[in-house]
Amino acid sequence: MVEVSEYEYEKVEEISNYLLERTKHRPKLGIICGSGLGGLADRLDEKDVFAYETIPHFPVSTVVGHSGCLVFGSIKGVSAVCMKGRFHPYEGYAAWKCAMPVRVMKLLGVNTLIVTNAAGGINATFGVGDIMVIRDHINFPGLSGTNPLVGPNDERWGSRFPPLNKAYDPQLIKLVESCAAELGLSDIMREGVYCMVGGPSYETVAEIRALHILGADAVGMSTVNEVIFAHHCHMRVIGLSLITNKCVMTWDSKDEANHEEVLQTGKSRAKDLENLVSLIVERCKQQLFDEKSVNY
Numbered sequence: 483m484v485e486v487s488e489y490e491y492e493k494v495e496e497i498s499n500y501l502l503e504r505t506k507h508r509p510k511l512g513i514i515c516g517s518g519l520g521g522l523a524d525r526l527d528e529k530d531v532f533a534y535e536t537i538p539h540f541p542v543s544t545v546v547g548h549s550g551c552l553v554f555g556s557i558k559g560v561s562a563v564c565m566k567g568r569f570h571p572y573e574g575y576a577a578w579k580c581a582m583p584v585r586v587m588k589l590l591g592v593n594t595l596i597v598t599n600a601a602g603g604i605n606a607t608f609g610v611g612d613i614m615v616i617r618d619h620i621n622f623p624g625l626s627g628t629n630p631l632v633g634p635n636d637e638r639w640g641s642r643f644p645p646l647n648k649a650y651d652p653q654l655i656k657l658v659e660s661c662a663a664e665l666g667l668s669d670i671m672r673e674g675v676y677c678m679v680g681g682p683s684y685e686t687v688a689e690i691r692a693l694h695i696l697g698a699d700a701v702g703m704s705t706v707n708e709v710i711f712a713h714h715c716h717m718r719v720i721g722l723s724l725i726t727n728k729c730v731m732t733w734d735s736k737d738e739a740n741h742e743e744v745l746q747t748g749k750s751r752a753k754d755l756e757n758l759v760s761l762i763v764e765r766c767k768q769q770l771f772d773e774k775s776v777n778y
């Protein structure tokens with residue numbers, strides 16, 4: 483028997499009401515910070531910070547490099563809410579639990595979500611420190627039934643069978659690329675397909691070769707559950723992967739993926755990624771205040 487969401491609409495509403503009663507911010511923009519990328523949250527002005535353990539019904543994050551709080555504030559004059567620390571299936575959380583905070587964001591008023599993550603580079607042309615704007619994803623656990631939408635569907639969020647062919651907003655992908663050019667980051671800017679795997683062990687050589695054949699450019703252990711919830715409830719989504727390591731493609735390679743390298747690359751590129759996100763927000767300000775959400 484598959485475990486289905488314990489977060490009915492009213493419970494998520496309770497969480498968002500708790501927060502709205504305690505902050506003056508009314509965010510239109512949501513940001514989810516990946517491993518080592520929590521600095522994005524620190525950039526917000528006029529912050530209100532809620533540690534996850536103080537928010538009713540909220541899960542708590544258990545990973546080093548994810549400190550675990552929801553930060554409200556403003557960036558370039560836009561009201562935003564930022565998850566500093568996210569939830570991963572490898573921590574033992576169901577897909578719907580990992581994605582639940584996105585629905586809290588929806589009820590807070592968020593209509594655009596920027597999701598960041600650390601990822602291993604599979605595409606041979608990608609280097610450590612490159613930033614990949616996500617064009618599309620492969621949900622490896624999802625293809626075999628581990629999708630956050632499994633279970634009864636509440637139409638107040640979205641439809642039973644949402645399409646995902648435009649989950650990553652094509653217009654916003656163009657905007658990301660033009661912002662990267664404006665910042666002189668075109669040399670490290672890539673576009674590609676993110677593949678989610680369950681982790682926490684890194685992939686074998688055979689697995690990476692298989693993902694390569696399937697069309698994945700980068701691999702990681704997060705993001706797609708959140709993106710599915712976001713698109714389901716009609717948010718616009720931008721996905722950004724920081725390539726923190728090159729995936730090992732041959733058995734005689736001396737390289738090995740490790741979490742320290744992932745965090746270290748996050749630190750050294752964090753500023754570029756933060757600058758990129760700030761400029762994206764500045765450039766799509768108008769859209770963020772536009773109440774229309776995406777149709778599917």
Ligand code: HPA
Nearest residue numbers: 600601602701702703739
């Ligand atoms: N594999 C999976 N997840 C990751 C990797 C990787 O190589 N790097 C950062 N997150």
